[in-house]
Amino acid sequence: MRICILGGDGYLGWPTAMHFSLRGHEVVAVDSMIKRHWATMVGVAPLEPTPFLQDRAAHWYKKTGKLIDVVVDDITANPGLLHQIFRDYQPDVIIHYAEQPSAPYSMMNQEAAIHTQQNNIIGNLNVMFAMRDNCPQAHLIKLGTMGEYGTPNIDIEEGWIEIEHKGRKDRMLYPKKAHSLYHLSKVADSNNLEFGCRIWNLAVTDLNQGVVYGTDTPEMDNDPELRTSFHYDDIFGTVLNRFVVQAAIGNPLTVYGTGGQTRGYLNIRDTLQCVELAALHPAKAGEFRVFNQFTEQFSILDLAQKVQKVSLQYHLDTTINHLPNPREEMEQHYYHAIHTGLPELGLRPCPLTDDVIAHMLECAIRAKESIRSVGLLPRVTWKHGMDERRV
Numbered sequence: 001m002r003i004c005i006l007g008g009d010g011y012l013g014w015p016t017a018m019h020f021s022l023r024g025h026e027v028v029a030v031d032s033m034i035k036r037h038w039a040t041m042v043g044v045a046p047l048e049p050t051p052f053l054q055d056r057a058a059h060w061y062k063k064t065g066k067l068i069d070v071v072v073d074d075i076t077a078n079p080g081l082l083h084q085i086f087r088d089y090q091p092d093v094i095i096h097y098a099e100q101p102s103a104p105y106s107m108m109n110q111e112a113a114i115h116t117q118q119n120n121i122i123g124n125l126n127v128m129f130a131m132r133d134n135c136p137q138a139h140l141i142k143l144g145t146m147g148e149y150g151t152p153n154i155d156i157e158e159g160w161i162e163i164e165h166k167g168r169k170d171r172m173l174y175p176k177k178a179h180s181l182y183h184l185s186k187v188a189d190s191n192n193l194e195f196g197c198r199i200w201n202l203a204v205t206d207l208n209q210g211v212v213y214g215t216d217t218p219e220m221d222n223d224p225e226l227r228t229s230f231h232y233d234d235i236f237g238t239v240l241n242r243f244v245v246q247a248a249i250g251n252p253l254t255v256y257g258t259g260g261q262t263r264g265y266l267n268i269r270d271t272l273q274c275v276e277l278a279a280l281h282p283a284k285a286g287e288f289r290v291f292n293q294f295t296e297q298f299s300i301l302d303l304a305q306k307v308q309k310v311s312l313q314y315h316l317d318t319t320i321n322h323l324p325n326p327r328e329e330m331e332q333h334y335y336h337a338i339h340t341g342l343p344e345l346g347l348r349p350c351p352l353t354d355d356v357i358a359h360m361l362e363c364a365i366r367a368k369e370s371i372r373s374v375g376l377l378p379r380v381t382w383k384h385g386m387d388e389r390r391v
């Protein structure tokens with residue numbers, strides 16, 4: 001297949017590019033590098049330096065003989081870009097990761113909230129129009145998030161729900177109660193994409209992904225020249241990634257509130273499996289297909305206790321600190337999300353075992369010297385935004 005990966009410099013984008021390239025697909029990776037800029041602006045960096053995308057692609061070519069084409073440009077600011085790429089390249093599959101991915105970032109202040117929604121929603125519209133005009137037969141795999149649904153007091157279905165109202169029935173998009181202005185940008189994307197399927201016959205898979213954890217994938221082969229950007233900070237780090245780094249330097253694990261908040265999680269290796277399964281089993285023309293992409297549910301406190309337990313093997317005396325919750329969210333709630341679509345296509349999950357946590361912890365211990373204290377404590381509250389004294 002010819003595969004175009006938007007957001008190819010990112011935590012998930014670069015491993016995805018290698019994964020498909022190794023399996024003989026043609027890959028072009030597009031990225032504006034804007035995430036590197038956002039990270040600098042909020043004073044954070046990945047655990048270890050992440051080589052530039054062009055250098056990683058050159059190293060990959062040297063090592064495997066396989067070419068990953070790289071385009072450095074902004075899909076939102078340059079609406080003509082994707083028209084040109086899709087026209088020339090005629091992708092079979094477009095994998096769209098290229099968005100501002102952080103809830104706290106979107107809640108920092110007015111400017112960051114507007115930037116998030118503009119970057120994400122307009123970028124996604126640019127993808128849709130460029131597909132319509134240049135490669136209407138392509139399959140779009142779009143990364144959404146489980147956070148679009150919030151924590152409703154009923155089961156979360158996979159994107160759609162049958163509703164009976166006053167004796168009549170219809171199949172509607174599942175109602176959303178998003179957790180942040182970032183998550184709301186994804187809700188808008190989902191609505192726009194469903195419209196694009198209905199009106200222009202686009203074929204779209206919306207992957208409502210849970211929280212991803214993990215340091216590496218097999219294609220990285222422990223090679224520092226091929227590593228991905230692993231963030232552990234309050235703005236861009238996902239929770240388990242942050243906990244293992246906190247444990248590695250003997251800091252308390254920062255649980256927000258009681259820690260009863262429950263979400264879906266998956267290993268970065270499973271992200272690659274899911275995206276590959278979606279690509280190999282495409283949505284049909286006109287179909288807006290939704291998968292809830294996670295493998296296990298945990299509460300925040302479950303995760304902290306798992307890390308605490310494994311850290312004992314490394315003689316780390318890890319404590320758990322319950323901080324006032326900076327977010328506005330329920331800390332005890334019902335959570336049951338259906339996620340059968342991807343297993344039905346063949347997903348074989350990598351569960352969160354002690355060995356998986358131990359491997360992450362070892363990576364963090366190895367890079368201990370470079371861990372920054374900025375971002376180990378939350379700086380953004382949902383009520384008041386970024387505490388500027390801590391930037």
Ligand SMILES: NC(=O)c1ccc[n+]([C@@H]2O[C@H](COP(=O)([O-])OP(=O)(O)OC[C@H]3O[C@@H](n4cnc5c(N)ncnc54)[C@H](O)[C@@H]3O)[C@@H](O)[C@H]2O)c1
Nearest residue numbers: 007009010011012032034035074075097098099101143212
């Ligand atoms: N990592 C997770 O836990 C997680 C969970 C659910 C959903 N997601 C979604 O998956 C996608 C990838 O996540 P990630 O963790 O790899 O994020 P990331 O920030 O590491 O990667 C996104 C990449 O997109 C690029 N980008 C952003 N806006 C762009 C634009 N306008 N033009 C060109 N490039 C642009 C960034 O420079 C970055 O390299 C995101 O859409 C995110 O919302 C991630």
